[in-house]
Amino acid sequence: MTGVRVAGTGLTPFGNAPERTSRDLFAEASSAAFADSGVPREDVEAVFYGNFMGELAEHQGHQGPLMAEAAGVRAPATRYESACASSGMAVRDAVMRVRNGEHDVVLVGGAERMTNLGTAGATEALAIAADELWEVRAGMTFPGAYALMAKAYFDEFGGGREDLAHVAVKNHENALTNEKAQYQKSIEVAEVLDAPTVSSPLGLYDACPLSDGASALVLTSEAYAEEHDIDAPVSITGTGQGGDRMALHDREFLARSPAAREAGEEAYTDAGIDAGDVDVAEVHDCFTIAEVLALEALDLEPVGEGITAARDGRTTADGDTPINLSGGLKAKGHPVGATGASQIAEVSKLLAGTHPNSEHVADATTGVAHNAGGTVASAAVHVLEVAK
Amino acid sequence: MSDESARDAGFDDWLDAAETGDAYYLDCPAGHTSLPPRRLCPTCGAAELDERPLPETGEIETFTVTHVPTPAFEDDAPYATAIADFGPIRVTGQVVDLDPDAVDTGLPVELAVTSSETTGERVLGFKTV
Numbered sequence A: 001m002t003g004v005r006v007a008g009t010g011l012t013p014f015g016n017a018p019e020r021t022s023r024d025l026f027a028e029a030s031s032a033a034f035a036d037s038g039v040p041r042e043d044v045e046a047v048f049y050g051n052f053m054g055e056l057a058e059h060q061g062h063q064g065p066l067m068a069e070a071a072g073v074r075a076p077a078t079r080y081e082s083a084c085a086s087s088g089m090a091v092r093d094a095v096m097r098v099r100n101g102e103h104d105v106v107l108v109g110g111a112e113r114m115t116n117l118g119t120a121g122a123t124e125a126l127a128i129a130a131d132e133l134w135e136v137r138a139g140m141t142f143p144g145a146y147a148l149m150a151k152a153y154f155d156e157f158g159g160g161r162e163d164l165a166h167v168a169v170k171n172h173e174n175a176l177t178n179e180k181a182q183y184q185k186s187i188e189v190a191e192v193l194d195a196p197t198v199s200s201p202l203g204l205y206d207a208c209p210l211s212d213g214a215s216a217l218v219l220t221s222e223a224y225a226e227e228h229d230i231d232a233p234v235s236i237t238g239t240g241q242g243g244d245r246m247a248l249h250d251r252e253f254l255a256r257s258p259a260a261r262e263a264g265e266e267a268y269t270d271a272g273i274d275a276g277d278v279d280v281a282e283v284h285d286c287f288t289i290a291e292v293l294a295l296e297a298l299d300l301e302p303v304g305e306g307i308t309a310a311r312d313g314r315t316t317a318d319g320d321t322p323i324n325l326s327g328g329l330k331a332k333g334h335p336v337g338a339t340g341a342s343q344i345a346e347v348s349k350l351l352a353g354t355h356p357n358s359e360h361v362a363d364a365t366t367g368v369a370h371n372a373g374g375t376v377a378s379a380a381v382h383v384l385e386v387a388k
Numbered sequence B: 001m002s003d004e005s006a007r008d009a010g011f012d013d014w015l016d017a018a019e020t021g022d023a024y025y026l027d028c029p030a031g032h033t034s035l036p037p038r039r040l041c042p043t044c045g046a047a048e049l050d051e052r053p054l055p056e057t058g059e060i061e062t063f064t065v066t067h068v069p070t071p072a073f074e075d076d077a078p079y080a081t082a083i084a085d086f087g088p089i090r091v092t093g094q095v096v097d098l099d100p101d102a103v104d105t106g107l108p109v110e111l112a113v114t115s116s117e118t119t120g121e122r123v124l125g126f127k128t129v
Helices: A022-037 A054-058 A063-070 A086-099 A115-127 A142-157 A161-177 A189-194 A222-227 A258-271 A288-297 A328-332 A336-352 B011-019
Strands: A004-011 A046-050 A077-080 A105-112 A197-199 A213-221 A234-243 A280-282 A366-373 A378-386 B024-027 B050-053 B058-066 B079-085 B090-095 B108-115 B122-128
Touching (some): A022 A063, A046 A086, A046 A336, A054 A115, A086 A105, A086 A234, A142 A197, A142 A288, A142 B079, A213 A336, A234 A258, A234 A336, A258 A378, A280 A336, A336 A366, A336 A378
Parallel strands (some): A046 A077, A046 A105, A280 A366
Antiparallel strands (some): A234 A378, A366 A378, B024 B050
């Protein structure tokens, strides 16, 4: 089994670009990834593309070939849909194909166009990640689903809105140096608490924004990188996937994410590490409570204690394990289908020492990316390490 | 939104049953429980699923008051959505007979099929006991 190297990464700015098509977004991200990698386009053997709501936002299905074209690549292409974990799943399949020797060079990424739908339209589109019959028709929105989990968490383990506000404040602080981030603006705990309620107990600043954007990665086999003298100092050494019942009410726990735990355990075992080895992580903070649940599922915090991690400084930039140094979904933005691959890009740069926030993790050798779909009925976790 | 003219077999039948106080859950030989429509137990794949009467009363386990709805509930907001535990299964529904601010965990509820103020479509709801 060969190792997998991150040869190049590319991101568009994440934010409000309602007129930009997803093919244009992915063209920009993939061009940046090729330029960063030094790998010629003609060496790409397959394209793995993540997208969630293209049918609703652009009336576009069958997006794989369209995106290969947009990227200027003549290679077979497949679109992955797994709600907000779409490109995390694309990365996972790409990694496994390179590992098993099927391909030496692959293009992986994702894109999402959302803001052209408006807030109500995008809220409706995001809701299709939940069970249409048993959840959405009862009026459950996506923020509503995470609000149900937040309330259940407070009741089971304690903590409250102010603890969650520190997650938002931390992630906004981290995004200040991220020129691609949707928000490069500090916020205060009081602003988070005073923001309008979206779905109680979550307010506007507990939620990630609606975003347009794309991400792309050029992954190669270790042998290809060495043979072609590609500067690719970071490897993807672990991949894991977890699944759970679709509807939140059908899960054993309302305030835990077993699918993310399953994915994390698989990825850690695959890489031969444990949670104690993790120096830095990008986790799926679509809502502030989601970061808390992710930390606990990944064993970066004991169950019931993740709520205080940001407030007490364990996950801030100068904490023991900085979380979401990119700004996370909360401040960097969350163009749904682009998010999973963008997290890999951020962790890769943090470990390579080329990220604006690398100074906070100067000695880091091991990072984790956690990408979740729905109320975590799907999860993809990857381990990245500085190549030895 | 699915085609409004076509029913969702199994699901709409269940709402019909709930409207007449005959809501049920599915039970497999190993005791795994679920909601329809199903041919197979989601936990073990068993094909023998028995319909059993849903206990009349459940208890609110968690809830949220939604202020930013999807377009299908535009005129309904703010409204409370809750997950209620009926014992063998949990159900997600809208709390229909209480001011959203009065909803709380632990409240006993029973099923109440209501309709969206926005679309007139049937909505699975709860009313307090």
